[in-house]
Amino acid sequence: MSTPAPTSPPSDAIVRQKSRTGVYVAVAIVIVLVLVIAGFSAGWFKGSSPGGGSPGVCQPPSGTYIEGAGSSLVFPLMYQWETVYGGGTAVNYASVGSSSGITDISAKTVAYGASDAPLDAAQRQTATGLLTIPESAGGVVPIYNLPGVGALDFNGTVLANIYLGTITQWNDPALVALNPKASLPDQPIQVVWRSDGSGTSFIWTSYLSLESPTWAQNVGKGTEVNWPVGTGQAKNAGVSAYVGETPYTIGYVDLNYALTDAIQYGSVENPSGTFVLANVTNTATALTDAHLTLPTAGGDWYNVSALNSPGSGDYPITSLTYVLVYQNLSGAYGSSMGMTDAQGLVDFLYWAVTTGQSYSTQLFYVPLPGYIVTADEASIGSITYNGASVPNSCGASV
Amino acid sequence: LRCVGLTAGRSRGSGGGDSPIPAVTDSEAGTTGTAPSLRRSPGRRPIPDLLFFGLVTLGALVLLVLIFSIVIILASQSELSFRTYGLGYLVGTRWIVPTSASPFQVYGAVPFIVGTLLTSGIALLLGLPLALGSAIFVATQAPNFLRGTLGTAVELLAAIPSVVYGFWGIYVVVPLMRTTVDPALKQYLGWTGAFGGPVTGDGVLTSGIILAIMIVPTISAVSRETLFAVPASQREAALSLGATSWETTRIASLPYARVGIFGAIVLGLGRALGETMAVTMTIGNRDAIPTSLLSQGQTISSLIANELTSNSGPLQYSAVVEAGLILLLISLLVNVAARLLLWRVSGGRRVVLAQ
8 A cells, every 4th residue: 555556557658659759859959959050150041142232332242241239219221221232241230229239339249239329438438449320310209199189299398297207197287288179088197118228218318308407407318217207118119019009108219110100199399389290301301400510430429419400390309320330340240350241341331321321211211411421431431451441342422 | 545645745755856657666766776886887888878978967067067157157247236235235225327417326136126026926826826727637637638638738828939928918918907907906905005006007917917827838737747647556546545536636646746846836936037028028117116016117037138238337237237146046045945845845744654
């Protein structure tokens, strides 16, 4: 009674059968792993050229592979670029957020970074020799989810007070005053912000700092701030998905995300007192009217701002977004940055700020004005590899 | 009747391990005691055997090296935070990043330790009954045709990537919580103080519920296998003595499978503690101690996901890494506590037997 009988034959058979299946599975896994490892080392998954480039475009060495990471604001445009860019160069951009992009390029784990927030003083010290090259611009818009309520008007003060938590209800008198015709519900506002370090947050908090002294003193601007109220979501896509799905929320994303995800976004009052609903035209005029004084590519871009542009029809929350790349490319991407890779990178950047700009409008980004493109061309022209300059192979004018 | 269960528990204990053929009797255990000397005849090992020995040893060693290198990296990368705050980091309740408004920064781990323990606790509380129930049903009660189907269904749950759980959370659970569950909890259990604050749909409770669903397959699948491994003779013995179905499960199956089930719970808890994506998408990512189960918070894993690479400087970075070290420590403590508990439970039984 105290000793259990040995395992009965049927269950023994099951065990044996099971263990044999286990062996098959294990063998299959090992084979797959070996194939994958072999594939990586043999370069099967790398650099398959996405269709030859059209004639008259860049002629970089084929088979180069460029990895970039950063801003989720500019990701849709980057994705378009990497899809259409030919020239035998595969570009792979990861939308990890601006702060992570800066971290990655500082650690030299990517060939280029992208950020909507310029490098601050500390970051410039950590990663010396980084060039700041504006590659596009866009508008950041307040998105909201109010069932049955149409277009809303906001101004900087009201947006700041919502994000400060001093305006807590959708039918707050300040909101009603701006939107006398809208039937605003008696519901609490759920504020949504970016939980990761974000260039979009930088643009948003910079704008709120300009508009509200209380915000500037208590919260300030940054890729990550100490949000007084609300819920955090990761990346533009996360904020967009959350607001799109959750009634009575308010958030902020790049114009592209609001339009492609079909989320209601509000007009914002500009310094001329006009309420402007962001679109490709009024963000473009905002960038032109800002008449930016551009620093040198290696200089301090922290205070370059196209916010609150003076034109009467300009959208007030418009900002440049930047590519970050080392001026000296030797050793800039660990040991894997060879001369051909440097050439491929330079060509891609040159193509992006010139030909690539034609893809901006369809994706609701602002094509760079001529004077910024000229400055970019000079910046890209200053890139070197092993002491020698790396001229682009795209021809003088594109 | 009691004797059957007790002996089962004991022989299981002496058999050790999770071998599918655990019915090692005391006498057999005695003979296996001499077996190693037979196996270890020196110099006469065939080559396949040596190869096998080498491979498995290598596997074990690589694992050890991995664990140690992770600990060393975490420790060295969190040095700055440790030097700045010392043990104060463990009791610090504020997490403030520097901005243009104020360069002041301070980092404390309490909000995230609380967030982690709360969400995992909720997950275990809600998930364990579900997981054990389904495991016991499949292993002992289900008709044959249901066994395979149910088992596969549970394993399918385990195969769903956590980001999918996160999306499901945002699109299904969060709206359900906001419109139905949270208001009801507030209305009927608001007096407890655990369900205060604004109703938003996301937060600690929502993440806990999603985690509960995520750990069910882990706990259920492993428990089920252990229950399957209970020899039929155990259950037959109980049945022959007139035990009902429930009694048989209680006195024959469960005690026998105790160690395995415990292991399953620890595995599940481990998954809950470390889960990142689904939590990040539903907890609200606020760097503050949750004021109620409905309020937003942050777990250590979601903190790392949000702020490891996107930080405002070296001090914040090392503070985030130190949080990772704490998570490792929590997992270790959970494991040790589980083992102690298990040891005490089986120890207690031995004492009873000795009397």
